[in-house]
Amino acid sequence: PxxxxxxxxxxxxxxTEELHRRAFNETFAKEGLDWNWSRNDYRRLLQTTGGKKRIAHHMRDLSLASDAIDIPALHRAKTDRYVRLMGDGGLQxxxxxxxxxxxxxxxxxxxxxxxxxxxxxxxxxxxxxxxxxxxxxxxxxxxxxxxxxxxxxxxxxxxxxxxxxxxxxxxxxxxxxxxxxxxxxxxxxxxxxxxxxxxxxxxxxxxxxxxxxxxxxxxxxxxxxxxxxx
Ligand code: XBP
Ligand code: MG
CATH class of the missing domain: 3.40.50.1000 (HAD superfamily/HAD-like)
Incomplete structure (x- = not known):
């Protein structure tokens, strides 16, 4: 049954994914990274599930060493931002x-x-x-x-x-x-x-x-x- x-x-x-994408991009800008994921970038990057793995995938695309950036800290900042954006309302x-x-x-x-x-x-x-x-x-x-x-x-x-x-x-x-x-x-x-x-x-x-x-x-x-x- x-x-x-x-x-x-x-x-x-x-x-939710446009709000995730915005939270990623705003966090990158705030942290001084000149990364900006377009909708087309994000469609491809979504194949890698989970934000931390997605950032790691992007760094591999840029041929950056995996320890060049503190990925967990960057992702925590993204989560904080996403939660704030969600709290602003508007999502149905x-x-x-x-x-x-x-x-x-x-x-x-x-x-x-x-x-x-x-x-x-x-x-x-x-x-x-x-x-x-x-x-x-x-x-x-x-x-x-x-x-x-x-x-x-x-x-x-x-x-x-x-x-x-x-x-x-x-x-x-x-x-x-x-x-x-x-x-x-x-x-x-x-x-x-x-x-x-x-x-x-x-x-x-x-x-x-x-x-x-x-x-x-x-x-x-x-x-x-x-x-x-x-
Ligand atoms: C969703 C995801 C998540 C979000 C971002 O997959 O892959 O990574 O895009 O969330 P699903 P975090 O709907 O299949 O669960 O940044 O918190 O990972
Ligand atoms: Mg899903």
């Missing part, structure tokens, strides 16, 4: 997300998060977009910094499943990217994909279904039939 819905955050709950949840989560909870399902992004970013998004603390909405939250390998590795979904105490056959994942889909799939989860602004051209082979947004799913009753048949 369907027991839980596990959501990715960036691109799935909300279109994607269509149908608030309704789906509310309906799922009323139906007795558990809702969880499996994300590559850092925990402060999840907290900031929940305050800004749901008007509530993250852990009051999602009893289980698994973040990128808690696991050894980021998406497309299955680790973050496996951690969420472990904390949920459920088998992958009894949960559905919601993702917007190929890396996210591969992560969910490798953890044994059926996955619904809602492509986002940066991922429309990704390969979604293996997804249970691909829809423009969750309003196209036909409500909560339409979800259980998407689980693998035993």
């Amino acid at each position: 369907l027991e839980a819905l596990i959501f990715d955050v960036d691109g799935t709950l909300a279109e 949840l994607r269509p149908g997300i608030a309704g789906l989560i509310a309906t799922a909870c009323s139906a007795g399902l558990t809702v969880a998060i499996a994300t590559t992004t850092s925990r402060p970013n999840v907290d900031a998004l929940c305050y800004a977009c749901f008007g509530a603390p993250a852990d009051s909405l999602f009893p289980v939250i698994a973040c990128g910094d808690e696991v050894a390998a980021k998406k497309p590795a299955p680790d973050v979904y496996e951690l969420a499943l472990k904390r949920l105490h459920i088998a992958p056959e009894n949960a559905l994942a919601f993702e917007d990217s190929s890396n996210g889909l591969r992560s969910a799939d490798a953890a044994g989860l059926a996955c619904i994909v809602t492509p986002s602004v940066y991922t429309g051209d990704d390969d979604f082979t293996g997804a249970e279904c691909v829809v423009p947004d969750v309003t196209h799913l036909g409500g909560i009753e339409a979800l259980a039939p998407l689980l693998p048949t035993p």
Whole structure:
């Protein structure tokens, strides 16, 4: 039976990547780095999940030594900036997300998060977009910094499943990217994909279904039939 819905955050709950890109670029400028990621740069760099690995990838592109910059410190400054930008407001949840989560909870399902992004970013998004603390909405939250390998590795979904105490056959994942889909799939989860602004051209082979947004799913009753048949 369907027991839980596990959501990715960036691109799935909300279109956050332009805010991430702005936070990266403003942080680079503040730190005196003449780096500025265009939308095209960022589309390519997003293939490397996680901000710290993304910065390291960019430094390799520039043939900079990996210790030329304190990457964790730079990334902490980016997270602080992202949280401040998120707090300014203006970002909306994607269509149908608030309704789906509310309906799922009323139906007795558990809702969880499996994300590559850092925990402060999840907290900031929940305050800004749901008007509530993250852990009051999602009893289980698994973040990128808690696991050894980021998406497309299955680790973050496996951690969420472990904390949920459920088998992958009894949960559905919601993702917007190929890396996210591969992560969910490798953890044994059926996955619904809602492509986002940066991922429309990704390969979604293996997804249970691909829809423009969750309003196209036909409500909560339409979800259980998407689980693998035993
Ligand atoms: C999202 C990411 C994240 C964000 C930036 O991937 O890759 O790196 O772009 O967040 P997904 P951080 O949606 O598949 O989880 O800078 O906090 O890593
Ligand atoms: Mg995503």
